Amino acid sequence: MGDQHVVTLANDSKGNPDEPLPALRWEEPPEGPVLVLLDQTRLPGEEVELVCTDVPALVEAIRGLAVRGAPLLGIAGAYGVALAAVRGYDVDEAAESLAHARPTAVNLAYGVRRALAAYRAALAGSAGGDPERAASAALAEARSLHAEDKEASAAMARHGLQLLAELLPGGGYQILTHCNTGALVSGGEGTAFAVALAAHRQGQLRRLWVDETRPLLQGARLTAYEAARSGMAYTLLTDNAAGSLFAAGNVHAVIIGADRIAADGSVANKVGSYPLAVLARYHNVPFIVVAPTTTVDQGTADGSSIEIEQRPGHEVTESTGNPVAPLGTQAYNPAFDITPAALITAIVTENGVVSPVTPDALAALCPSRAPGHDQVMG
Structure with a gap:
């Protein structure tokens, strides 16, 4: 079981119909980067967020439907690879776990592949295989996919x-x-x-x-x-x-x-x-x-x-x-x-x-x- 905890929803768009709901976001608090998810299993009764500090927690959230929907699963998968890379976990193992968390939605594996490819390319292209540079590349790719999906919508x-x-x-x-x-x-x-x-x-x-x-x-x-x-x-x-x-x-x-x-x-x-x-x-x-x-x-x-x-x-x-x-x-x-x-x-x-x-x-x-x-x- 991963490291996952719940916080109350605090976002400027809460209750504002002119702003998209904060379904997922990347944050970098002092204790380290996290992926924050609006817990969809608690809606509409409660608007609370899950804070995932590692990939097992994210996989659990995906399987439990706290985060769901094909396009968002792709984004979550990409950010999950970045989370593993930034926090120094085994990126290949994390990618494999994420890609198979749910079998039908193809976007999940697609997002994982994109971030993993960016990570590997940066690792291979840096002197001595710089993991920090590779992690930054994975995060940048996840952010790119997030922005592309917004434009596609x-x-x-x-x-x-x-x-x-x-x-x-x-x-x-x-x-x-x-x-x-x-x-x-x-x-x-x-x-x-x-x-x-x-x-x-x-x-x-x-x-x-x-x-x-x-x-x-x-x-x-x-x-x-x-x-x-x-x-x-x-x-x-x-x-x-x-x-x-x-x-x-x-x-x-x-x-x-x-x-x-x-x-x-x-x-x-x-x-x-x-x-x-x-x-x-x-x-x-x-x-x-x-x-x-x-x-x-x-x-x-x-x-x-x-x-x-x-x-x-x-x-x-x-x-x-x-x-x-x-x-x-x-x-x-x-x-x-x-x-x-x-x-x-x-x-x-x-x-x-x-x-x-x-x-x-x-x-x-x-x-x-x-x-x-x-x-x-x-």
């Missing part, structure tokens, strides 16, 4: 808003979203949520429908929290109530994020996304995925090749520690499901929009990167 919001205007002229959008895709998962204002937020700021959002997102309620706890902070018109619903909304004609578009996008355009996202895509297709409603190109894994050929994280059964059989099923009940609890490209109207990235979703069109928008979720070391 703003670009996705612009592209997504333009796409909505093309698909649904006239505004007054009623948008259904699933899980949480705002500032809590990003270096900026998010992915799918950022598009809805941009529509809200232009007076074009009539209603944001927020799926609870069972069993861990990321929609109820986190998306509703962000929507309330931003003054958006939103309504919370149970996941299985979505069909009645479609049938009543009250959903104009579904907009979700992604944890990994395969080369063929198949999307792994929070479990419950695939049923929404099926509903959207039946009701002729656009189904839009918003994700940065760092979420596209050209090394994963198709959806069937994506490893799906299986979460503990108690997340389903218990609620806040209280049983909701008979003792000994087995639970099926995949964290994600796969939506095939054929059900996706468009994928919005910082580099533009892919529609229709084809392997060639997707590859054309994505910069060349070393493929493979597991290829961290070597």
Whole structure:
């Protein structure tokens, strides 16, 4: 177990809807550098932060979902490598541990690889292998990734808003979203949520429908929290109530994020996304995925090749520690499901929009990167 402690949230942006939430930040107090995380498991009841002084603490926070969301996991992974380097720990061991903390979100391993590559390059290029210089290089790379993700978030919001205007002229959008895709998962204002937020700021959002997102309620706890902070018109619903909304004609578009996008355009996202895509297709409603190109894994050929994280059964059989099923009940609890490209109207990235979703069109928008979720070391 790593060195992790809790502090109350102290940030100038607290309660200010015009500023992104402080989901993650690097600090350098006198006792040494730390990575500070807004503990998302405590929201919306409490705004408290976890202070991680080593990589085991960060891995624990990632696995426990205190920090989550594909883009932010990439940033956290990069900062984790920098934390190990600056504090003099085994950087290769730290990178390996971080990269495999959660198996589905490709951004995590990507962020780790970037910081590790910068560390190794600086180490090899310095006289006598200067570890201090190498640590600085890893930290600089993590900060660069953080800044890039913020820029990507703003670009996705612009592209997504333009796409909505093309698909649904006239505004007054009623948008259904699933899980949480705002500032809590990003270096900026998010992915799918950022598009809805941009529509809200232009007076074009009539209603944001927020799926609870069972069993861990990321929609109820986190998306509703962000929507309330931003003054958006939103309504919370149970996941299985979505069909009645479609049938009543009250959903104009579904907009979700992604944890990994395969080369063929198949999307792994929070479990419950695939049923929404099926509903959207039946009701002729656009189904839009918003994700940065760092979420596209050209090394994963198709959806069937994506490893799906299986979460503990108690997340389903218990609620806040209280049983909701008979003792000994087995639970099926995949964290994600796969939506095939054929059900996706468009994928919005910082580099533009892919529609229709084809392997060639997707590859054309994505910069060349070393493929493979597991290829961290070597």
